[in-house]
Amino acid sequence: MSQAGLRVQVKGIVQGVGFRPFVYNLAQRLDLRGWVRNTSGGVELEVSGEADALQQMLQALREEAPPLAQIDSINAADHSPNGFTGFEIRHSQAMPGAFQPVSADLSICPDCLDDVRDPASRYYRYPFVNCTNCGPRFTIIRDLPYDRPLTTLADFAMCPDCSAEYQDPANRRYHAQPVSCPECGPHIWALVGRESIENQELALTCIRQLVAKGEVVAIKGLGGFHLACDASNPIAVNLLRTRKRRPDKPLAVMMPDVETVRRYCELSQAEEAELISNRRPILLLRKRPDTQIAEEVAPNQTTLGVMLPYTPLHYLLLEPASGIPEVWVMTSGNRSEEPIITENQKALDQLGEIASAFLLHNRPIQTRMDDSVMRVEVSSQTLSPIRRSRGYAPTPLRLAWQTRPILATGAELKNAFCLTREGYAFLSQHIGDLQNYETLQAFEEAIAHQEHLFRIHPELIAHDLHPDYLSTRYALERSEREGTPLVGVQHHHAHIVACMAENGLAADERVIGFSFDGSGYGSDGAIWGGEVLEAGYADFERAFHLQYVPLLGGDRAVREPWRMAFSWLNQIGYQWDQVFSDSQHVDSLAVLRHQVETGINAPLTSSVGRLFDAVAALSGLRGEVSYEGQAAIELENRVDTEETGAYPFAVNEHVFSAEPTLLAIMEDLSAKIPVGRIAARFHSGLADLVLRLAETMNERSGLTKVALSGGVWQNMTLLSAARRRLQNGGFTVLTHHKVPANDGGIALGQATVAHHRIHMEG
Ligand code: ZN
Ligand code: ZN
Numbered sequence: 079m080s081q082a083g084l085r086v087q088v089k090g091i092v093q094g095v096g097f098r099p100f101v102y103n104l105a106q107r108l109d110l111r112g113w114v115r116n117t118s119g120g121v122e123l124e125v126s127g128e129a130d131a132l133q134q135m136l137q138a139l140r141e142e143a144p145p146l147a148q149i150d151s152i153n154a155a156d157h158s159p160n161g162f163t164g165f166e167i168r169h170s171q172a173m174p175g176a177f178q179p180v181s182a183d184l185s186i187c188p189d190c191l192d193d194v195r196d197p198a199s200r201y202y203r204y205p206f207v208n209c210t211n212c213g214p215r216f217t218i219i220r221d222l223p224y225d226r227p228l229t230t231l232a233d234f235a236m237c238p239d240c241s242a243e244y245q246d247p248a249n250r251r252y253h254a255q256p257v258s259c260p261e262c263g264p265h266i267w268a269l270v271g272r273e274s275i276e277n278q279e280l281a282l283t284c285i286r287q288l289v290a291k292g293e294v295v296a297i298k299g300l301g302g303f304h305l306a307c308d309a310s311n312p313i314a315v316n317l318l319r320t321r322k323r324r325p326d327k328p329l330a331v332m333m334p335d336v337e338t339v340r341r342y343c344e345l346s347q348a349e350e351a352e353l354i355s356n357r358r359p360i361l362l363l364r365k366r367p368d369t370q371i372a373e374e375v376a377p378n379q380t381t382l383g384v385m386l387p388y389t390p391l392h393y394l395l396l397e398p399a400s401g402i403p404e405v406w407v408m409t410s411g412n413r414s415e416e417p418i419i420t421e422n423q424k425a426l427d428q429l430g431e432i433a434s435a436f437l438l439h440n441r442p443i444q445t446r447m448d449d450s451v452m453r454v455e456v457s458s459q460t461l462s463p464i465r466r467s468r469g470y471a472p473t474p475l476r477l478a479w480q481t482r483p484i485l486a487t488g489a490e491l492k493n494a495f496c497l498t499r500e501g502y503a504f505l506s507q508h509i510g511d512l513q514n515y516e517t518l519q520a521f522e523e524a525i526a527h528q529e530h531l532f533r534i535h536p537e538l539i540a541h542d543l544h545p546d547y548l549s550t551r552y553a554l555e556r557s558e559r560e561g562t563p564l565v566g567v568q569h570h571h572a573h574i575v576a577c578m579a580e581n582g583l584a585a586d587e588r589v590i591g592f593s594f595d596g597s598g599y600g601s602d603g604a605i606w607g608g609e610v611l612e613a614g615y616a617d618f619e620r621a622f623h624l625q626y627v628p629l630l631g632g633d634r635a636v637r638e639p640w641r642m643a644f645s646w647l648n649q650i651g652y653q654w655d656q657v658f659s660d661s662q663h664v665d666s667l668a669v670l671r672h673q674v675e676t677g678i679n680a681p682l683t684s685s686v687g688r689l690f691d692a693v694a695a696l697s698g699l700r701g702e703v704s705y706e707g708q709a710a711i712e713l714e715n716r717v718d719t720e721e722t723g724a725y726p727f728a729v730n731e732h733v734f735s736a737e738p739t740l741l742a743i744m745e746d747l748s749a750k751i752p753v754g755r756i757a758a759r760f761h762s763g764l765a766d767l768v769l770r771l772a773e774t775m776n777e778r779s780g781l782t783k784v785a786l787s788g789g790v791w792q793n794m795t796l797l798s799a800a801r802r803r804l805q806n807g808g809f810t811v812l813t814h815h816k817v818p819a820n821d822g823g824i825a826l827g828q829a830t831v832a833h834h835r836i837h838m839e840g
């Protein structure tokens with residue numbers, strides 16, 4: 079038999095997922111000789127053996143790869159047969175400039191959970207157990223290649239038992255970098271007032287009992303701190319809300335297992351699959367009526383954000399026992415609007431007034447990581463991301479083209495940035511609202527860390543057109559400092575392009591884009607948000623937009639939807655005080671009238687998000703909000719599904735008008751039509767409008783693909799209704815499944831526009 083040799087490069091997520099032992103075992107099976115090693119570019123192997131066996135190996139590399147591996151490419155080149163007599167796993171080799179996608183953090187696997195629950199295991203009740211198939215990754219990585227000395231476990235020397243498992247290719251912990259045990263690894267302790275409880279079991283018991291008593295506790299987790307309390311205790315939940323200054327925004331809960339989730343929420347197959355996946359997101363599920371969850375957890379919501387335990391520590395904390403609450407509120411441990419806290423001392427300093435006790439550990443967190451928030455769209459049973467973070471980031475998105483290195487700095491709210499390289503886009507984890515120093519600092523640190531980790535030196539910086547976004551200012555300053563060219567990208571174009579890119583559209587494709595949004599800076603200086611674009615990757619034409627009305631008081635109108643109601647009423651010739659007898663806003667009315675007349679502090683807006691606000695306020699649902707989108711969410715939650723009517727919109731050459739809509743709403747209000755029916759008619763009217771505009775666009779341009787992006791499309795009622803109408807009308811509907819429709823996905827669009835614009839210029 080003829081002997082041959084191969085040198086093979088494997089790229090993708092192939093480190094920290096058991097790839098080398100897999101190759102080792104494959105080599106044993108096929109009687110191959112040579113070696114395998116990690117490089118900072120992936121995994122490399124050199125093998126010799128029979129030609130047939132080499133072909134079988136190449137096939138098996140793809141077909142039998144370990145479950146967590148994600149292979150992007152396998153390149154094999156002939157190589158003269160080596161003189162090895164066996165097969166070995168070699169030390170990692172750093173390749174300057176090359177890069178290696180990093181695995182996201184994954185929930186504990188069933189095998190490790192068995193270890194935690196097995197009194198005979200040396201990992202029995204150990205809060206940090208992990209293996210090649212599970213555990214922390216991105217949050218502990220300081221640098222690449224992914225080896226223990228370059229992780230936050232560097233200071234924990236392995237004990238002989240751990241070391242033996244680490245070095246045994248047949249063991250599931252072979253080269254599991256964070257491997258550790260009670261002998262040699264990190265540990266937990268509790269802090270209650272001045273008292274420190276060092277014993278693990280006493281610490282756990284203490285924290286569990288405090289939660290049972292209605293206290294708020296702070297728990298150090300995987301990517302940062304959580305604040306926790308008993309979700310069935312309204313007093314405890316209110317205590318947390320008051321102390322955290324978070325009056326209404328829904329809080330996530332953790333439940334011990336799927337069976338428990340089913341008792342509290344409706345759960346479809348697709349939802350269950352995502353909930354139990356090793357990404358373990360917070361999933362928005364429909365609440366069952368009459369559950370034990372305090373209404374205060376998610377006031378005025380039909381859904382509840384639920385996650386399962388994802389670390390061994392969570393399993394120990396939520397272990398079912400009598401007297402211990404079954405469902406825990408688990409919300410990010412931060413002061414309102416600031417980034418989630420990752421350091422023990424900072425938590426003690428900043429959460430001391432919120433939490434009455436702390437559960438701490440000594441495994442450092444390198445990268446801050448919030449829990450992801452996802453939902454499954456009922457009509458299509460597909461994933462719809464709301465916040466893409468732990469479990470998803472930094473897994474790169476594959477692009478349909480090779481891109482130059484670009485940094486896109488994202489928007490202001492729900493910021494995530496994006497770095498691109500070769501065929502990849504690395505959309506960052508959720509950074510937060512770039513409205514304070516702490517978040518800006520977190521943003522800058524995360525950019526520096528990821529540029530280093532992925533070996534990306536941006537040749538272009540893409541940014542939003544809004545001059546006051548801190549992300550824009552960062553882009554401008556950095557461009558000035560480093561001489562990197564800038565590409566300004568219109569907000570709603572970026573939304574639509576993000577949707578096109580994640581759906582893999584080719585470079586020359588064009589779509590009809592409905593960018594319905596809260597607000598974004600328009601090319602004409604107005605505040606856009608109801609945009610119908612004919613869009614390609616590099617450019618767009620604004621085909622239609624919602625008619626402009628004044629945004630009375632600027633940003634104040636976002637917090638006070640009744641101002642938008644005033645603005646729209648004025649537009650249709652109604653006087654506020656003729657409609658509302660309440661005296662609540664009486665003092666402001668003269669100011670608002672002045673703003674309407676003069677345009678002072680009343681920029682024009684075409685925002686559909688603000689139209690939702692106006693309708694919610696007119697319907698008496700909410701005149702003021704404590705978080706963005708609250709009024710629209712509450713309007714959606716009131717939709718009466720039996721209602722079949724729809725309000726009309728008017729459409730002219732380039733503008734669609736909500737005046738007929740508002741006139742009809744005012745008639746319905748005076749006829750005392752219930753809010754649920756008004757809400758339903760508004761949603762249906764908007765969905766009808768989308769189809770009508772798409773048909774007009776199709777007549778003009780022949781385009782048949784429709785992309786739906788922007789924060790308003792998080793409204794599942796509207797999304798489902800529009801999808802149904804468009805599909806029945808013969809359109810292909812593109813929506814978001816990988817990145818959020820809200821501003822958390824916009825950086826992907828910015829980077830894509832920048833690439834294609836420069837590419838076209840040559
Ligand atoms: Zn495991
Ligand atoms: Zn050990």
Ligand code: FE
Nearest residue numbers: 595598789821
């Ligand atoms: Fe937006």
